[in-house]
Amino acid sequence: MTPAHRSARSHPRIGPLVAGTGTEPALDVDALLDEPGQRIIVCCGAGGVGKTTTAAALGLRAAERGRKVVVLTIDPARRLAQAMGIEALDNVPRPVPGVSTGSTTGKPGGSLDAMMLDMKRTFDEVVESQASPEKAAQILANPFYVAVSSSFAGTQEYMAMEKLGQLDQDARRTGRWDLIVVDTPPSRSALDFLDAPERLAGFLDGRFMRLLLAPAKGPARLMTAGFGLVTNALTRIIGAQVLRDMQTFVTAFDTLFGGFRQRAQRTFELLQADGTAFLVVAAPEPDALREAAYFVERLKEERMPLAGLVVNRASRPPEGDLSADRAMAGVERLRAAGETSPAAEMTAGLLRLHADRVRIVERETRLRRSFATSHPDVATAVLPALATDVHDLDGLRTIGDLLGSQC
Amino acid sequence: MPPAPTSDWPAVQLHIVTGKGGTGKSTVAAALALALASRGKTVLLCEVEARQGIAQLFDVAPLPYEERRIAHGSGPAGGDVYALPIDPESAMMEYLAMYYRLGRAGKALDRFGVIEFATTIAPGVRDVLLTGKLYETANRNSRNKGARQYDAVVLDAPPTGRITQFLNVSDELAGLAKMGPIKSQSDTVTTLLRSRRTAVHLVTVLEEMPVQETADGVQQLHDAGLPVGGIVVNQVRPQDLDKSARTALLRRKVDPAGVAAALGVARVDDGATLVDSLLEEGHDHAQRRALEDEQRKLVAGIGAPTYELPKLAAGVDLTGLYELAAQLCEQGLA
Numbered sequence: 001m002t003p004a005h006r007s008a009r010s011h012p013r014i015g016p017l018v019a020g021t022g023t024e025p026a027l028d029v030d031a032l033l034d035e036p037g038q039r040i041i042v043c044c045g046a047g048g049v050g051k052t053t054t055a056a057a058l059g060l061r062a063a064e065r066g067r068k069v070v071v072l073t074i075d076p077a078r079r080l081a082q083a084m085g086i087e088a089l090d091n092v093p094r095p096v097p098g099v100s101t102g103s104t105t106g107k108p109g110g111s112l113d114a115m116m117l118d119m120k121r122t123f124d125e126v127v128e129s130q131a132s133p134e135k136a137a138q139i140l141a142n143p144f145y146v147a148v149s150s151s152f153a154g155t156q157e158y159m160a161m162e163k164l165g166q167l168d169q170d171a172r173r174t175g176r177w178d179l180i181v182v183d184t185p186p187s188r189s190a191l192d193f194l195d196a197p198e199r200l201a202g203f204l205d206g207r208f209m210r211l212l213l214a215p216a217k218g219p220a221r222l223m224t225a226g227f228g229l230v231t232n233a234l235t236r237i238i239g240a241q242v243l244r245d246m247q248t249f250v251t252a253f254d255t256l257f258g259g260f261r262q263r264a265q266r267t268f269e270l271l272q273a274d275g276t277a278f279l280v281v282a283a284p285e286p287d288a289l290r291e292a293a294y295f296v297e298r299l300k301e302e303r304m305p306l307a308g309l310v311v312n313r314a315s316r317p318p319e320g321d322l323s324a325d326r327a328m329a330g331v332e333r334l335r336a337a338g339e340t341s342p343a344a345e346m347t348a349g350l351l352r353l354h355a356d357r358v359r360i361v362e363r364e365t366r367l368r369r370s371f372a373t374s375h376p377d378v379a380t381a382v383l384p385a386l387a388t389d390v391h392d393l394d395g396l397r398t399i400g401d402l403l404g405s406q407c
Numbered sequence: 408m409p410p411a412p413t414s415d416w417p418a419v420q421l422h423i424v425t426g427k428g429g430t431g432k433s434t435v436a437a438a439l440a441l442a443l444a445s446r447g448k449t450v451l452l453c454e455v456e457a458r459q460g461i462a463q464l465f466d467v468a469p470l471p472y473e474e475r476r477i478a479h480g481s482g483p484a485g486g487d488v489y490a491l492p493i494d495p496e497s498a499m500m501e502y503l504a505m506y507y508r509l510g511r512a513g514k515a516l517d518r519f520g521v522i523e524f525a526t527t528i529a530p531g532v533r534d535v536l537l538t539g540k541l542y543e544t545a546n547r548n549s550r551n552k553g554a555r556q557y558d559a560v561v562l563d564a565p566p567t568g569r570i571t572q573f574l575n576v577s578d579e580l581a582g583l584a585k586m587g588p589i590k591s592q593s594d595t596v597t598t599l600l601r602s603r604r605t606a607v608h609l610v611t612v613l614e615e616m617p618v619q620e621t622a623d624g625v626q627q628l629h630d631a632g633l634p635v636g637g638i639v640v641n642q643v644r645p646q647d648l649d650k651s652a653r654t655a656l657l658r659r660k661v662d663p664a665g666v667a668a669a670l671g672v673a674r675v676d677d678g679a680t681l682v683d684s685l686l687e688e689g690h691d692h693a694q695r696r697a698l699e700d701e702q703r704k705l706v707a708g709i710g711a712p713t714y715e716l717p718k719l720a721a722g723v724d725l726t727g728l729y730e731l732a733a734q735l736c737e738q739g740l741a
Contacts, residue, residue: 047428208520229512330673343665359720
């Protein structure tokens with residue numbers, strides 16, 4: 001089966017939405033996308049819940065509703081990246097082919113650009129923009145910098161936020177975009193990207209940095225007993241060469257610290273701004289919803305604006321009200337009656353499937369209820385699990401339609 | 408089905424379980440630990456992502472940085488399962504205490520932010536610390552007096568996308584530390600991770616993206632010289648309907664009258680709408696099974712032994728974990 005054929009097949013299956021969303025208010029996605037003051041939408045949540053797809057679908061829907069959108073994705077599936085024309089990783093937004101602007105709502109003027117984050121290049125560009133050419137070259141060649149910029153566990157988070165800041169500035173300066181949709185990295189914890197800028201800034205500003213810089217800056221001031229102990233211990237543990245590399249790196253970086261700290265601070269403020277909205281993405285699983293709850297609380301703490309919760313991959317409820325227990329009792333009766341005809345076998349199988357499905361839907365509903373009970377004011381959209389992965393614009397439109405039809 | 412007479416992985420002491428987010432790798436790691444314990448082994452189950460996933464799965468209070476007994480393998484000969492959440496800060500302090508009698512310097516390191524630096528900023532060091540502690544649990548030495556010996560260590564590891572980098576500690580450090588104690592420490596760990604005592608198992612579900620990521624992950628592990636174990640296909644749909652029944656449902660060739668009659672016998676006679684909706688559900692199921700079968704072929708093509716675990720309708724609680732563990736014994740992963 002070709003992908004096109006498959007996705008065409010899956011359309012009629014989407015039909016009715018997953019069972020009533022319970023007590024929580026429904027998320028009005030279109031109102032969010034149509035609000036001109038809405039400049040940034042951040043999609044966050046645990047790994048594997050469909051953040052990237054949700055971000056891309058929102059971007060496409062917004063563009064086709066007349067917004068000038070740029071989508072920043074972190075790690076899209078290969079085929080989705082191909083469909084969006086962003087598989088070439090060049091760290092600049094490119095127009096997405098095949099977007100039909102103006103035809104759906106009669107609001108022309110929309111556009112969709114997309115890009116995939118290249119964290120090392122983003123870091124390099126920050127260095128290049130902040131330092132003189134010679135100094136930049138010196139930093140870029142330092143082994144410690146190479147390691148930090150390509151593998152430090154928080155670099156991706158930090159650079160995603162850095163890129164968001166850059167896109168926002170570009171948007172304000174050139175007017176090329178009026179809405180930025182951001183996907184967040186698949187962190188160990190969904191909160192990492194919030195903390196990464198602070199953490200890096202804190203480190204660059206911290207005592208350890210001053211300690212490493214001390215020899216270059218006149219040792220007398222910091223030559224305390226503690227200092228000697230620490231450098232000796234470090235030399236024993238990591239070796240003199242690593243320590244030297246680090247010192248060179250830090251010395252070269254010294255003049256940039258101020259710049260980095262301010263940038264981190266600006267990004268954080270941007271995330272708190274009125275035009276920003278967070279969408280927490282989850283799946284109807286305990287882990288993903290627990291992470292979502294944690295995130296919702298954290299956003300509140302940081303006074304960051306939460307737009308709502310998107311629950312992906314929900315099981316479709318069966319029609320009718322045949323309970324799992326009655327269905328299984330029916331299976332027992334068929335067996336007791338000694339029915340072994342193909343029709344009876346088929347019916348028994350269908351009843352078992354039905355029972356299974358009812359139980360899964362009940363469990364998911366319970367999980368969502370318990371989230372809604374502890375977070376009653378969080379507007380929620382519930383999306384059914386699709387039969388196939390999304391890897392073309394039609395698939396994204398389908399998701400967008402589902403997101404837009406919650407109210 | 409009784410347990411397989413022996414495990415497919417008799418020489419493996421260190422089981423590393425990875426998987427794409429959302430595929431249930433933590434569940435599989437926990438079930439594997441229980442399965443190994445039910446074979447009489449003393450097992451340590453570790454996690455490294457500071458999520459307290461083990462505590463949640465076994466329904467116990469959050470676990471501290473110490474090896475604590477959390478479960479017992481089923482059966483008369485069942486061994487114990489201990490749990491250890493490894494965090495880099497504790498691992499580093501422990502390491503420093505064990506190998507360097509730093510005394511005052513140790514405290515000074517912390518005060519100057521060196522511990523924080525090493526565990527959050529310094530590239531690769533975090534992973535060296537985590538895998539280093541893992542190594543220590545599998546190779547107890549005289550410095551750790553009175554420590555328990557484990558027959559098997561199971562790690563709930565970082566996700567597939569990061570696993571090779573995580574395990575390839577010496578490569579990660581290569582550009583950074585060409586000599587010195589950190590370098591030799593990571594080399595020792597690498598030797599264990601690349602040996603036959605280790606197996607990296609990958610968890611997937613039968614969907615395109617996770618299967619693709621599993622294939623990529625296996626390739627990356629191979630390229631890095633790391634030992635690929637089994638592929639655990641998780642959350643498999645119920646297998647109630649045979650091929651001919653599914654084909655009939657897909658082609659919408661099932662006679663509604665036959666189903667209606669059988670429903671009469673079953674006394675769930677809710678009329679024609681029930682027949683229609685059951686057939687519709689059956690059609691949907693058959694369609695998804697067909698898609699799963701395509702993915703199953705791709706999984707088989709990866710060339711690693713595969714194991715299948717069902718999707719538990721009620722979710723995974725402790726009972727569910729034992730159920731999955733029994734399946735892993737039957738199929739020989741444990």
